[in-house]
Amino acid sequence: MADPVVTAVRLGKTYGTGDVAVSALAGIDLEIESGTFVVLSGPSGSGKTTLLNLVGAIDVPTEGSITVDGVRLDGLDGEERTRFRREHVGFVFQFFNLIPTLTALENVQLIAEMTGRDGEGPAREALEAVGIGDRADRFPAALSGGEQQRVAIARAVAKRPRVLLADEPTGSLDLATGRVVLGVLRRLNRERAMTVLLVTHNTAIAEMADRVIRLRDGRIVSDVSNPAPVGADRLEW
Amino acid sequence: MGVLQVKLRRDLRRSRTQVLGIVVTVFLGVMLFGATYDAYQSLGASYDAMFQRVGFADLWVTAAPEGLEGALAADPAVAVAEVRHTIDVPFRIGDRRLLGRVVGVPSGATVNRVMLLEGDMFDPTAADQVVADQHLVGAFGLEVGDTIDVATPAGWQSVTITGVGASAEYLWPARSRQEILALPDQFGVLYAPDRAVAAAGPAAVREVVARLDPTVDPEVELPRLEALVRDRGGGDVSTRAQQPSNAALQEDVQAFGEMSFMFPVLFLGAAGLGMWVLLTRLVVAQRAIIGTLRAEGMSRRRVFGHYLAFGVGTGIVGAVPGAAAGAGLALLIARAYTGAIDVPITVVRVTPSTPVIGIAFGLVGGALAAWAPARRAMSLQPAEAMRGPAPTGRGRMTLLERLWPRGLSAGTRLVIRNAVRNPRRTVATALGVTSGLTLILVSWGMLDTVQVLLERQFRQIVQADAQVAFLDPGMDVGRLGDVEGVAAVEPVVQAPVSLAVGDETYGTVLWGFERETVMHRFLGPSDEELGLGGGMLVGVDLRDLLGVAEGEMVTVRFGSTGEVVAVPIAGFVDEPLGTRAYLDLATLRAEAPRAASVGRQAMVRYEPGADPEAVRRALESVPGVAAVVPTRALEAAADEYMGLFYAFVGVMLALGAGLALVLVFNTMTVNLAERTVEVATMRAEGVSARRLAKLITAENLVVMAAATVPGLVVADLVAVAFMASFDSDLFTFTLHIRPLTFVWTALSILVAGVISQRPGLRTLRSLDVARVVRERSV
Structure with missing residues (x-):
């Protein structure tokens, strides 16, 4: 078994205190091997986005510990968490959140520059990797939804993170466009040995994952490996 | 980059x-x-x-006692002290008569020298040569070699202009601190050999002018020297x-x-x-x-x-x-x-x-x-x-809806709720409105104030149409009543004085009026009518400047005669121009008879409908009349004096209005831009652009109108503070804003708001709904 890139031990997150305390994640134990494509699924409020946020150091646990890419995240201060996110993880969100006044290339370049990958090269390479190198000089308003999401993926991978965290990346896309985006994620996962954690409501997407973790009420209710993941182009929903 | x-x-x-x-x-x-x-x-x-x-000079002492110059010159803080004489006498230039002053220039003077701009200095031994002040020359088109008639006890005496000069004392040709508005065609200055001025008679005032050693601190030394002057027998001291x-x-x-x-x-x-x-x-x-x-x-x-x-x-x-x-x-x-x-x-x-x-x-x-x-x-x-993208702000029932649950249409509810749903936006709009109101009201308020104050001074307080100075102070005032067009005449006295309470002194002009005068009204700070008698009325600024209260005694020293009397304060008058003192003539004649005689003049009221210029000429032609100063000329002078001020305030008003427009425009544009997605959605649902424009306009106007009242209050407070910074004993600038100015200012801001929305509303009408959804950004 490969080295785990994510290790969570009795990881918990409670929002609020006293009578209004809400447990979003109730002491889960988890290990994810490097290079795995993992789908986190479950109903609303099950804790999947909370888990993603903890892995991505966007949020801090209230109990337990979590180590990602060799970095123990619990106990890091704000600056250290920022540096961790810059150097180890990339994010793709449901809403593409592209900067409308920057071209596709510039949107990617802005993030690449943060990790010392200056110049257009790394950004163009990332856009090529997601299949929209020819759209590099277009502004977001001139791109389709699928193209915008691929720019968002290029932005996340341009800094070459070990872990890519995707929160409902196809939530705003139609089937065909969603397949293309998922295909890109899968290809990056395979070609760059990038660990992908993908949060989705869409159970159909689980078919393309190496591993499917289902959560409910802040707990892992099933954790299943998929010995024969299907290609994104074969998904139906 | x-x-x-x-x-x-x-x-x-x-x-x-x-x-x-x-x-x-x-x-x-x-x-x-x-x-x-x-x-x-x-x-x-x-x-x-x-x-x-x-x-x-750093220090002036008028009506200075003999030997004071020596005492001052011996003081280590004083670099030089010199004696000179001045005399206030009427001038005649052609057929015009005006109030004048001849300033003596001692031979080899080092203090208050005259800067010669044209021609030559006078011969120090000649009694009929003068250097004319540049303002007098400019007002009457005089040239070197021209002559001017100067009133003397023996009658008019001609003097020749040998040169044109400028003096630091008359860069602004003010006759006194209380007559700051003197115009060059109503008051002129000549510079003459001091020996000739001193010989002009008892009306010549002995002055000591002194310059401090440049190394000393005037703040420390001047009060000490003023005390020294008081100890040496006094005189009217000014710095x-x-x-x-x-x-x-x-x-x-x-x-x-x-x-x-x-x-x-x-x-x-x-x-x-x-x-x-x-x-x-x-x-x-x-x-x-x-x-x-x-x-x-x-x-x-x-x-x-x-x-x-x-x-x-x-x-x-x-x-x-x-x-x-x-x-x-x-x-x-x-x-x-x-x-x-x-x-x-x-x-x-x-x-x-x-x-x-x-x-x-x-x-x-x-x-x-x-x-x-x-x-x-x-x-x-x-x-x-x-x-x-989430909607900005939160919706909630407004108080109006709770009070009137069924009476409001959905459109009205939307307008009211939108107006209060986003506190930041509402505050920003209110701040924009307040700033705009402030910028306009400060400038407009200054214009209003000056106009109200000039009207108060020249229409409500001064009731005389002209002030008449005599060649001979003993002239029969009744002769002026015979002039055609003159309705009433009253004798008055004008005397330079210094008022003292403890160590505090203030140089001003004391006016003596008849107790039941119809030439002047004495208005207190609350516009209450005060009467002469029972003491002296003084300008309200003296309450602070001298630290004096009603009923307290003030020592009055007459600069022209040296008489000193103690008079109680009977009240405070609120007059926009100057800070004067008033006493009834009977008391003045009894307490300071010589000053009452020397400063004797008359105030005149014209018949309704009389031609003011004709009456002025007729008055000037009465034998013994030295000069006639029409009130309207002073008012015009005040208006002219304010010319620069008006120009400045006009520019400020224009800039303020422009700035208000920019501010409101920015606020409105942002208000609209923030809601592009929301509006695009409503457009997609079929709400017409016209209806949306109406709703948004109504909503913005509700917020702006609500912000107008507190905005006007804040603007008024700022205007008060702004105006107060110009306030002094020379000019009392108490803010007076006409009620209509508030109304127009508020309306102009509301109109600016409506105009400012137009570009934003036009953008919303041509909104590319699909693009907004695709870009998901406002």
């Missing part, structure tokens, strides 16, 4: 209209700062150079700061100094507000983007710096050309002003630090405006990236 700088540039370009408004506002603020501050420096330097050149011309001109210098502070405060405040509104909206709009950048590892400091750069960059873009333009404008102002006042020496001072300070103002102002939004951006959590 880094990508973040590219974003900054393009974001600014995207909001170019609002940014341009802010840049122009910063430009104006910094330019006006540079112009007024350097003009302030230049004016001060010009006066200083003139003072240096002519040895302008350079109190000298009438200098005091009037220093008011202007001070006004420039204050403007150099207030302009940047007003304009950069307005620009800052505009930037704050724009940037706050931008941060809200880019919430998800900021969250994404933070999630991808962008540091809080970098996010903060990026949004701070909006303010700093905009500030610099406006401030740099503003500083350059300010330096140029300062040159023009200084030259124009010193030219208008006829200051013979113009020193134009462009201080290198002024543009630097101006740019710093722009930079710091921009940074301060951007500080809060930048901090807000920095504090946004990465999780914001996961949230889609």
Whole structure:
């Protein structure tokens, strides 16, 4: 078994205190091997986005510990968490959140520059990797939804993170466009040995994952490996 | 250029209209700062150079006792003390008569020398040669070699003008601190050999003028020297700061100094507000983007710096050309002003630090405006990236709806709720409205104030149509009553005095009126009518200047005769021009008979419908009349004196109105831009552009109208403070704003609001709904 890139031990997150305390994640134990494509699924409020946020150091646990890419995240201060996110993880969100006044290339370049990958090269390479190198000089308003999401993926991978965290990346896309985006994620996962954690409501997407973790009420209710993941182009929903 | 700088540039370009408004506002603020501050420096330097050149005195003692000059000269703080004489006598130039003053210039004088501009100095031994003051020459078109008639006890005596001169004492030709509005065609000055002036008779006033050692501190030494003068037998003491011309001109210098502070405060405040509104909206709009950048590892400091750069960059873009333009404008102002006042020496001072300070103002102002939004951006959590575009603000039932649950239509409810749903937006609009109101009301209030005060002075207080001076103070006043067109005549007395309470003294003019006079009304601070009798009425400023209260005794020293009397304060009059003292004639004649005789004059009222010019000429032709000063001429002089002020306030009003428009425009545009997605959705649902425009207009007007009342209160308070900065014992500037001005100001802001919406509403009408949805960004 490969080295785990994510290790969570009795990881918990409670929002609020006293009578209004809400447990979003109730002491889960988890290990994810490097290079795995993992789908986190479950109903609303099950804790999947909370888990993603903890892995991505966007949020801090209230109990337990979590180590990602060799970095123990619990106990890091704000600056250290920022540096961790810059150097180890990339994010793709449901809403593409592209900067409308920057071209596709510039949107990617802005993030690449943060990790010392200056110049257009790394950004163009990332856009090529997601299949929209020819759209590099277009502004977001001139791109389709699928193209915008691929720019968002290029932005996340341009800094070459070990872990890519995707929160409902196809939530705003139609089937065909969603397949293309998922295909890109899968290809990056395979070609760059990038660990992908993908949060989705869409159970159909689980078919393309190496591993499917289902959560409910802040707990892992099933954790299943998929010995024969299907290609994104074969998904139906 | 880094990508973040590219974003900054393009974001600014995207909001170019609002940014341009802010840049122009910063430009104006910094330019006006540079112009007024350097003009302030230049004016001060010009006066200083003139003072240096002519040895302008630091101390004047009128009605000085013999030997005082020796005592002063022996004081280590005094560099030089000299004796001279002055005499106030009427002049006759052609068929015109005017009040005049002949100032004696001792041979070899080193204090208050006359600067010769044309011709030659007089022969010190000649009694019929004079140097004419530049203002008198200008007013009557006189030339070297012309003659002027000067009244003497023996009748009119001709003197020849050998030269034209300027004096630091009469750069502004004011007759006294209380007659600051004297016009060159109503009051003129001649400079003559002191020996000749001293020999002119008992009306010649002995004066000692002294200059301090330049190394001593005038603040410390002048009060000590004033005490020394009092100990030596008194005399009316005044300092350079109190000298009438200098005091009037220093008011202007001070006004420039204050403007150099207030302009940047007003304009950069307005620009800052505009930037704050724009940037706050931008941060809200880019919430998800900021969250994404933070999630991808962008540091809080970098996010903060990026949004701070909006303010700093905009500030610099406006401030740099503003500083350059300010330096140029300062040159023009200084030259124009010193030219208008006829200051013979113009020193134009462009201080290198002024543009630097101006740019710093722009930079710091921009940074301060951007500080809060930048901090807000920095504090946004990465999780914001996961949230889609959310409507700004929260909906809730308003009080009006609770009170009237069924009476309001859905459209009305929408308007009311939208008006209060977003406190930040409402506050921004209210601030925009308040700033706009303030900018307009301060300027308009100044205009109103001056007009109200002039009307109070010349219509409500002064009831006489003319003041008549006599060649012979003993002249029968009744002879004036025979002149055609004259309805009433009263004898009055005008006497220069110094009022003293304890160690505090104040030089002014005391007027004696008949107890039941119809020539002057005595109005108190609350417009209450005060009566003469039972003591002396004095200007309300003396309450603070002398620390005196009603009923307290004041020592009155008559400068012309040296008589000293103690009189109780009977009340305080509130008069816009000057700070005078009034006593009833009977008391004055009994207490100071010589002063009452020397200063005897008359006040005259014309018949209704009489031709004022014809009556004036008829009065001047009465034998024994030295000069006639019509009240309307003084009023016109006051109006003319205020000409520069009107011009300045007019420019300020125009700038203020423009600025208000920019502010309201920015606020309105941002209000509309914030809701692009919301509006696009409503358009998609089939709501017509016309209905949307109506709803948004109604909503903005509700907020603006609600902000108008507190806005007017704040604006009024600022105007009061602004006006108070011009207040002095020379001019009482108590703010008076006409009720209609409030109404027009409020209406103009509301109209500005409606106009300002038009570009935004036009954009909404042509909104590409699909693009907004695709871009998901406002």
